[in-house]
Each structure stands twice: as structure tokens, then as C-alpha cells.
Amino acid sequence: MIPEDRLIQITxxxxxxxxxxxxxxxxxxxLAKEYSDLRPVVDQINAYQQIVTDMAxxxxxxxxxxxxxxxxxxxxxxxxxxxxxxxxxxxALLPKDAADARPAMLEIRPGTGGxxxxxxxxxxxxxxxxxxxxxxxxxEIVEEQITELGGLxxxxxxxxxxxxxxxxxxxxxxxxxxxxxxTESGGRIHTSAATVAVLPExxxxxxxxxxxxxxxxxxRASGSGGQHVNTTDSAVRITHLPTGLMVTSSEKSQHRNxxxxxxxxxxxxxxxxxxxxxSERSAxxxxxxxxxxxxxxxxxxxxxxxxMTDHRINLTLYKLDQIMQGDLNDVIDALTADAQARQMxxxxx
Numbered sequence: 200m201i202p203e204d205r206l207i208q209i210t211x212x213x214x215x216x217x218x219x220x221x222x223x224x225x226x227x228x229x230l231a232k233e234y235s236d237l238r239p240v241v242d243q244i245n246a247y248q249q250i251v252t253d254m255a256x257x258x259x260x261x262x263x264x265x266x267x268x269x270x271x272x273x274x275x276x277x278x279x280x281x282x283x284x285x286x287x288x289x290x291a292l293l294p295k296d297a298a299d300a301r302p303a304m305l306e307i308r309p310g311t312g313g314x315x316x317x318x319x320x321x322x323x324x325x326x327x328x329x330x331x332x333x334x335x336x337x338x339e340i341v342e343e344q345i346t347e348l349g350g351l352x353x354x355x356x357x358x359x360x361x362x363x364x365x366x367x368x369x370x371x372x373x374x375x376x377x378x379x380x381x382t383e384s385g386g387r388i389h390t391s392a393a394t395v396a397v398l399p400e401x402x403x404x405x406x407x408x409x410x411x412x413x414x415x416x417x418x419r420a421s422g423s424g425g426q427h428v429n430t431t432d433s434a435v436r437i438t439h440l441p442t443g444l445m446v447t448s449s450e451k452s453q454h455r456n457x458x459x460x461x462x463x464x465x466x467x468x469x470x471x472x473x474x475x476x477x478s479e480r481s482a483x484x485x486x487x488x489x490x491x492x493x494x495x496x497x498x499x500x501x502x503x504x505x506x507m508t509d510h511r512i513n514l515t516l517y518k519l520d521q522i523m524q525g526d527l528n529d530v531i532d533a534l535t536a537d538a539q540a541r542q543m544x545x546x547x548x
Contacts, residue, residue: 201288206244213241236295243291247284253277293542298399298473299365304341304466305397307354310373312391315380317350319500320393322523323374324354327367329525336360341459342448355463357400364399369534371397372497379503388503392496400462401469408465414438417453435460439468512537 216234224230254277260270307324309316331338337359344352358367375392383389416436434449435456446463448456499508500519507522507530508515514533516522522530 240291243288247288302359302400303364305356310392316391319376320351367397372495375499377501398466398470401465406465
């Protein structure tokens, strides 16, 4: 049962925000953000309370001979609708990850498997790129190192749009592929891997970087040859001395490279801080879906069988072709639902 006093507090806060904005508060931006965040919660509260009110009224109507028949028709419908409304309200009341609405930095690197791992890393990036396009997001490549075979040694991309981090945050981890490589003449199935990291974009207000804590080096960009070679000394590498984190950007503009590298560095430092806080809050990080552990094998893509298996929630889908084309909603929805169920269980709802 959802505590009534909690619903009253939320509704009263929403009404206060509405009145404050109408009165022309000086802090309109902050109030508007909180109002926008609360609105879907209040909508669910209203829907839930309306069903409860309608049920009470229908039960009273049973004592009225003129209205009893209508009440007997209405009550089963209302009783059937109540559990769904209560479940939707419980979800709406779950604490939100403050980073969910943010853009994200996507980092993909090959793991074990040599050339095949770099090719798989490229396949993963194209999968996310297609998913982003289907969501109406924009993808900006920040750093890209392409091999002679067209695989990826490294890919860092900035993805902008609505709720990017909320949808992609459970993708962090080791992705394993089982298939016959194009470089394999004997037709044998190989197992390779690539690591994916999804970091919420960080603003300067989130992470303050002391200029004395970084070293900036300028160098000539390297590539795989031919058109990939940048012949100017414009590449920038920033090293964060306290943590040892190193970020490189190799665009043509040195000024732009500094800007990009600082953006990536802020995202990585913000991610470190979020993980630290989460670790302190949770005694058992290993039980959480999407813990962000880059060493955790989260998913297998088996091409001969046309299946994808997410090991965290024991989900297997036999639609690998569609998934590699960016059809990720079934996977992401299942991971999100599992995380929400765990969250509700932890809260005792």
C-alpha cells in the first residue's frame, strides 16, 4: 500500500511550484526543472486516486436501488484497473538517477581476439549508431582509430538526445562474440570480445578540474595510414595526474581537441565519483544490473545460432540480425524493468 501522506506531500509540492512560477520567481529555471520532473509523478498519483475514489463511490451506489446495477457493472472494471495503476505509481515514485536525462560518452575498445575483436568493436559501434538514429539522437565521433581491416582500435563518441544515458547505461561491460571471422579460412568459430563504457556527460559544475592537476601534451596524430594520417601537430593528450587518466583527441583543430579532451576527461572523472558514491551506498554492487564494471561479461552475440544472450538477466533473443541493425529496445526495456524491480524490492515496495 502506498502511504497517503507521501502522495499528499508530492502533490502539495507540485502545487507550490506551479504557484511560484505563476508569481514570477527569480529562480524560474530551477523551479521549472523540478516542476517538469514532478509532473509525470503527479499524473500517476491523480490516475491512481481517481480509481480509488471511483471505487468508493461505486460501493456506496450499491445501496441505492436506482444505481446498484450500474455500480455492479463498474466495480469489476475498477478493481481490475487498480493493480496496474498502483504498479505504475510505484514506478513513478522510484528515486531517479540524476544523470538519466543527460547525453552520454560512448567508449568502445577491442578486447581479446586480435583482428576479429577490432572488427567486432566496429560492429558494436554501428549497432549503437543505428539505435541512436532510430531514437532521433545525434552521434559525434570524438576519437576514432581504424585498423587496416576496417576494425576499431578505439572509438569515443558523444551521443546527444533525450534520455540518452537512461537508455544506454546498462550497456557498459564486456560484449562477447562467437562467429566465423572473415579472416578464418577453415570455417572455425572464434570467440572474441570488446569492452563498452557508457558515461554520463559531465558539466563543469559537476567536476572542477584544477589546472595544476593536468598535463597537456601536443603531438602529431597517428592513424592507420593514407587518409587517416593527420599531418599537423594538432593532437592533444591530457593527463589527469591524481588519477592517471589519459585522454587523447586528434581532430584538425588543436583548440577543438583541447575542448573535446576536457569534455571526455570530465565524463570519466564524473563516472569515477558516481561509482565511488554507489559503492558506498550499496553493500553488494555485484548484484546490480549495469553496475558499470567494465570487466564483467554482460552479453554474448552468437552468430551461427542467430542469438543474443544477456547474462545478467538470462535473456536470450533469436533476432541477432535485427539487434545488430540497432533494434535494441527489447533488450534495453528488459534491463530497465529488471533494475526497477530490484530497486522496488530494495525499498520494500
